[in-house]
Amino acid sequence: MNKKKLENVLVINCGSSSVKFEIYNMTDGEKVLAKGLVERIGLQEPMLTFKRADGKKQSEIIRIKDHKEALATVCAKLVDPEIGVLKSLKEVDAIGHRVLHGGSKMTASTLVTEAVKDKIRECFPLGPLHNPANLAGILACEANMPGVPNVAVFDTAFHQTMPPEYAFYAIPREIYEKYDVRKYGFHGTSHRYVTQATARFLNRDLNELNIITCHLGNGSSCAAIKHGKVMDTSMGLTPLQGLVMGTRCGDIDAAVVLYLIRQGMDVDAIDKLLNKQSGFLGVTDIHSSDMRDLIEAKEKGNPTAQLAFDMFLARLTSYIGSYFVTLQKPEAVVFTGGIGENSAYVREQVIARLGVLGCVLDSEKNKVTGKACLISTNDSPLKAIVMPTNEELMIARDTVAIASE
Ligand code: ADP
Numbered sequence: 001m002n003k004k005k006l007e008n009v010l011v012i013n014c015g016s017s018s019v020k021f022e023i024y025n026m027t028d029g030e031k032v033l034a035k036g037l038v039e040r041i042g043l044q045e046p047m048l049t050f051k052r053a054d055g056k057k058q059s060e061i062i063r064i065k066d067h068k069e070a071l072a073t074v075c076a077k078l079v080d081p082e083i084g085v086l087k088s089l090k091e092v093d094a095i096g097h098r099v100l101h102g103g104s105k106m107t108a109s110t111l112v113t114e115a116v117k118d119k120i121r122e123c124f125p126l127g128p129l130h131n132p133a134n135l136a137g138i139l140a141c142e143a144n145m146p147g148v149p150n151v152a153v154f155d156t157a158f159h160q161t162m163p164p165e166y167a168f169y170a171i172p173r174e175i176y177e178k179y180d181v182r183k184y185g186f187h188g189t190s191h192r193y194v195t196q197a198t199a200r201f202l203n204r205d206l207n208e209l210n211i212i213t214c215h216l217g218n219g220s221s222c223a224a225i226k227h228g229k230v231m232d233t234s235m236g237l238t239p240l241q242g243l244v245m246g247t248r249c250g251d252i253d254a255a256v257v258l259y260l261i262r263q264g265m266d267v268d269a270i271d272k273l274l275n276k277q278s279g280f281l282g283v284t285d286i287h288s289s290d291m292r293d294l295i296e297a298k299e300k301g302n303p304t305a306q307l308a309f310d311m312f313l314a315r316l317t318s319y320i321g322s323y324f325v326t327l328q329k330p331e332a333v334v335f336t337g338g339i340g341e342n343s344a345y346v347r348e349q350v351i352a353r354l355g356v357l358g359c360v361l362d363s364e365k366n367k368v369t370g371k372a373c374l375i376s377t378n379d380s381p382l383k384a385i386v387m388p389t390n391e392e393l394m395i396a397r398d399t400v401a402i403a404s405e
Contacts, residue, residue: 011024021036022392045061048077067140075144101184106152153399158188159186186235187221189395202385226326244280244283244315247281251315260273284302358381362376373386
């Protein structure tokens with residue numbers, strides 16, 4: 001059967017008040033033609049930023065009231081005679097959408113149909129902030145570019161291979177059956193991209209690759225990858241579980257929530273406390289959730305910054321240690337995300353605690369930022385690798401694979 005040749009792929013990531021977009025030419029070296037952002041949708045003075053690959057950039061306040069109108073302005077910019085990158089919208093061959101939550105049923109990226117839209121809707125309770133916005137993005141693309149295939153790429157899908165002993169919480173089975181309460185995991189598109197890229201980097205067959213991937217950004221998660229598939233991951237029913245993050249607490253005794261309710265806090269206040277006011281932001285007095293600020297403050301002797309940093313390291317290295325056992329001696333620990341790709345200091349501090357697992361840092365190689373590199377010594381039994389992630393490109397690749405079928 002002849003496959004359709006897809007050239008231009010638009011990648012969309014919709015938040016409740018934002019649309020991030022990136023357009024790729026997939027037949028010309030997966031080149032980014034332009035990217036940008038609509039922010040403050042539904043708020044005062046929404047803003048569009050459009051940046052072409054050659055650096056030409058426009059930012060303007062736009063009059064829009066919802067995602068559909070936001071997408072209409074993005075479409076107009078794509079074909080704008082001054083800054084656009086396409087002659088006509090007919091040149092958009094397919095659209096890939098990041099969708100946060102796919103529940104237990106969406107185990108892979110998929111062409112958007114009415115049934116798939118229903119499944120995304122069914123997952124609204126699991127991803128109450130993101131899934132409605134993700135669906136709004138799909139509907140907006142259908143309205144603005146009728147006939148162009150849309151592909152949904154789920155943040156949870158890559159983690160669906162977790163065996164039940166890792167995927168389930170030790171609570172009565174009927175709670176899962178009734179409310180879908182289990183571990184799903186997030187950042188799946190990033191963990192998948194990095195896993196594939198590491199297999200290529202190490203010249204290994206994906207099915208033979210056993211690694212620990214650490215996506216360290218504003219939100220952070222790690223995953224135990226066995227034979228190229230997820231065996232365990234640190235995030236759970238929601239992205240709150242696991243590592244200490246910019247504003248999220250990560251692992252916590254669930255009874256803390258009960259205790260706070262009994263002290264008179266309501267559910268929304270606790271939600272905000274644990275998701276938006278905790279992590280680096282909550283532990284420190286520096287009013288920042290940014291790792292760079294945390295390191296700077298700690299270096300100036302701020303004890304709250306030191307504590308938050310130590311908590312981050314302690315939690316992360318506990319996960320790595322535990323995954324080392326889960327995987328029975330993986331080949332490598334892989335660092336990605338804003339912190340993992342850019343902070344030689346964080347990597348050095350993590351690896352300093354992994355000596356017992358046989359990981360030896362090469363300090364010279366560790367100076368790398370933002371490019372794939374082996375940062376452990378050549379004879380280190382456990383390798384350490386920096387591997388930049390690219391979730392948008394992964395979405396674009398899935399979109400080509402699925403829409404050309
Ligand atoms: P998101 O999770 O929102 O995609 P990123 O992956 O871009 O975010 O990661 C953002 C985080 O990366 C911030 O905490 C930022 O401080 C951190 N970061 C970026 N560059 C550096 C650096 N050179 N050193 C330390 N942290 C860095």
